[in-house]
Amino acid sequence: MTTSQSPGPQLSPRTDTRPDTRPDTQPGDLAVQATGLVKTFGGHRAVDGVDLEVRRGEVFGVLGPNGAGKTTTLSMLATLLPIDGGEARILGVDVRREPHRVRQLIGLTGQYASVDERLTATENLRLFGRLLGMSRREARSRAVDLLERFGLQEAADRPLSGFSGGMRRRLDLAASLLSRPPLIFLDEPTTGLDPRTRGQMWDTIRELVASGCTVLLTTQYLDEADQLADRIAVIDHGRKVAEGTPEELKAAVGSSTLQVRLTDPARTQEAAGLVAGATGQAPTVTPEAGALNVPLAQADAAADVLIALRAAGVSIASATVAQPTLDEVFLTLTGAPTGAAATDQHENGEVA
Numbered sequence: 001m002t003t004s005q006s007p008g009p010q011l012s013p014r015t016d017t018r019p020d021t022r023p024d025t026q027p028g029d030l031a032v033q034a035t036g037l038v039k040t041f042g043g044h045r046a047v048d049g050v051d052l053e054v055r056r057g058e059v060f061g062v063l064g065p066n067g068a069g070k071t072t073t074l075s076m077l078a079t080l081l082p083i084d085g086g087e088a089r090i091l092g093v094d095v096r097r098e099p100h101r102v103r104q105l106i107g108l109t110g111q112y113a114s115v116d117e118r119l120t121a122t123e124n125l126r127l128f129g130r131l132l133g134m135s136r137r138e139a140r141s142r143a144v145d146l147l148e149r150f151g152l153q154e155a156a157d158r159p160l161s162g163f164s165g166g167m168r169r170r171l172d173l174a175a176s177l178l179s180r181p182p183l184i185f186l187d188e189p190t191t192g193l194d195p196r197t198r199g200q201m202w203d204t205i206r207e208l209v210a211s212g213c214t215v216l217l218t219t220q221y222l223d224e225a226d227q228l229a230d231r232i233a234v235i236d237h238g239r240k241v242a243e244g245t246p247e248e249l250k251a252a253v254g255s256s257t258l259q260v261r262l263t264d265p266a267r268t269q270e271a272a273g274l275v276a277g278a279t280g281q282a283p284t285v286t287p288e289a290g291a292l293n294v295p296l297a298q299a300d301a302a303a304d305v306l307i308a309l310r311a312a313g314v315s316i317a318s319a320t321v322a323q324p325t326l327d328e329v330f331l332t333l334t335g336a337p338t339g340a341a342a343t344d345q346h347e348n349g350e351v352a
């Protein structure tokens, strides 16, 4: 696999050999078309001129740290907050001029479950169905279908107050699908979920897309965007700082690192020489721990390094390939760490 060796925030030229999945510029083909979106809170521009184009049938990820402006962007597109500047169309419908039509096209799952605690799961879904104008019978049958689809049958008759975070999240997503919307907004669908529930949520999202939905989701996790999204926009401080496929974003941060720990720390310098011979690049070493950090242009270069060490009889205690983290993506793309990582800026400084 070859990727571009020219990292940087300009990710629009495609660098891999997959079919071109960029959206057409035909407005009718776009599920979301936003230009120059602005939201100001008391003089602070929480969203500061964001352009987004989401094609029908794709999963588009908006990736960014706390406070980046993800929820605010989604809220404007979903008609929950007035747009202060710029324009947005949802499936060709102007959000400012025809908000009521836009509401019929979208399903919105909030960052926090927005259902009634005292009611049971079934009652909640039936209530939402009735609010959407369904008949009693239709609301009941949709509720049964959705609870089954989200694995919530057993909890169907229990009040929400006893639900776990993962169950709430699934019910919230089920509620947003009652009206079978063509476009679904998911605001941090897996934040706070355990790994198994997170995997189930990913499967559900993939099923939605396979059934023809378009999904716009926000996340703080590169791995989540990587697993789910066809394309990603990275936002920070209300601005889009990069856009591309997951492969393009990872290529921009120089791919992964191989972390090797030797059984005998005394051989660290010798090992560093072998690694440099195999990769053409000197690794970062911590001799007292027998540790080497090897930047990899391609993940499969890890095998070359390990083979070189073994051929020289250097014994390895452990070896791990680490993916770039969101912080590293941010460092590379913006030259600054994310807000959350600002305090350990100096320790992270060598990453880029």
Ligand SMILES: Nc1ncnc2c1ncn2[C@@H]1O[C@H](COP(=O)(O)OP(=O)(O)OP(=O)(O)O)[C@@H](O)[C@H]1O
Residues within 6 Å of the ligand: 041, 046, 064, 065, 066, 067, 068, 069, 070, 071, 072, 073, 111, 220
């Ligand atoms: N109703 C509001 N009034 C004032 N400021 C707000 C309001 N909503 C959001 N903000 C501010 O706008 C900025 C963007 O917030 P937003 O909630 O969109 O971020 P986010 O990317 O969704 O973050 P998180 O990952 O924490 O959910 C933040 O600085 C936030 O404090």
Ligand SMILES: [Mg+2]
Residues within 6 Å of the ligand: 070, 071, 072, 111, 187
């Ligand atoms: Mg948010």
